[in-house]
Amino acid sequence: MASFSLPPIHDNPDGGWGPSPSNIPEQFKFKDIPYAPYSKSDKLGRFADWNDTTNEGRQAAVGLPNTRDARGGAGRSKREGAQAFGSGTANAFAYFHVEDESSFSLVDNKTAPPRRGGFIRGRASGRGANSFTARGAQRGARGGVTGGRGGAQRGGRRGWRDWEKNNRTRESSVAISPQWTVLEEIEFHRLAKLKLDVDDGEDIDTYGRVFAYEKSYDRITTKTERPLQLVDRIKYNTTTSDDPVIQQLVTKNTATVYATDVILSVLMCAPRSVYPWDIVILREGNNLFFDKRDGGPFDTVTVNENASDPPQDPTPPNPNNPADKTAVLEAPSINSTTSLSLEATYINQNFGFQSVQENMTADFAHPNPFYGSEETDPLASCGYRYRVFDLGVTEDEDIKICVRTEVDAYVPGAGNPADGRGLVTIRALNEFDPRAQGAGGAQDWRSKLDSQRGAVVATEMKNNSCKLAKWTVQSILAGADLMKIGYISRVNPKDNTRHVILSTASMRPTDFASQLNVSVSNGWGIVRTITDLCMKMPEGKYVLVKDPNKSVIRLYSVPMTAFVTEDEEGEGFEGEDPELAT
Known part of the structure; x- marks a missing residue:
């Protein structure tokens, strides 16, 4: 038979109720727990009330005082809402979340479906179903919230086929050969997160000639628009290693790294880029050259690169699909990525050529270094300033970069342009079709540019963040005093050959950089990091490639014969993969 023994009884020698404190084990003592006041009238409710989703319920759960009055709101009795003794004291046993859950709210942006029979014929239907759908499509194209079916397809919302658009993969800007070696990612x-503070650049030499900016373009409005003209001028965009001035500076050991402002701005604004790009890096001895490829992404201007749904090119036929083998490649529309890029490049060049006075000129120290004696076509207004920036972190480091910067005009009366005063860079933003795919919620410039310029500028800063940042960095590198940005639109949204100038904005590059949240020190930190990576490598040729579909850049080691044309090689691409050449 099982035995039974009584448990030990701890007697309290002091005569009190319960065991003596000296006989209680440590694990059963309520140590360091503050006293929580209570009242016998307090009601014991639920441990967790999942139905109480109000802000007051969340505050009570974490021990915060109720922000509502003592009556507890509508539908509650005075006795139920009365504050009991101790209920306003912070609860020591309550669980405090690491974040303030009181700021959390559930937002439902879905448009409620219309009830059947909810529309009353008469004045409500007088606007018409067709009018309602058209308004929905128009407002939806501008990024507004509409109930129209057209607005849901063209606005900021996702339609039932939008997943196909966002899942389209972009092609790399350069064909990646299997012989290339990935060195860094x-x-x-x-x-x-990189940062490097660099002082203002030092002018080494100046070349070219600039014309005076026509100030009447600052007074253009949508009511006094001007047609964009086709001006036949020559403007050079020579890569770094082919620049004869840089070749002379290399012999004088002017710097360690050499680049142009166009190439350097892409590298400094790399975290904002979405479209693919590539930079050819050549190391010769202790010198580093940042080059571009002929016909590469540096020769054109992007459009709405940072939009949530950017413009798209037609999908090429799949060679592995039997149904696509006989298919003909669809011709790109005027609103495709490639067509808009070429249109924007044409607009930028002609606006810069048109908005200057050719009868007022200012010559720099030397003539244009790329204009040969056999050339007969007139030159465009362009001045080249070769500037050196010190990238050294300590005084012992001797790492300098020489940059060829460009300015487009000068402001009359603002000082001597040869001394770097009153210089201007000229750029242009273009409007194609607010209702087209890829417009990014842009408003109609003709109706909003004069009355709501801030909204138009904010939309362009969102859709073209990378492009505007590169233009700003180029102006800062060149030491320009002003930036002139023209707003140019099509005469007809269906015609991409005729354009009009609707307005021109003027701003200081440093102020505009603050508005865009562009950190020049972060850009210099990126340049210094890439420079250090390449300086650790042996002499040779490398390519820095932006992944077409990911936010990552990769450094490849490539053969010295890569990207060399037949004219430069002399004997063609002997022993080289033809995919490596442009």
């Missing part, structure tokens, strides 16, 4: 979030 850097994510954009790592680049965004």
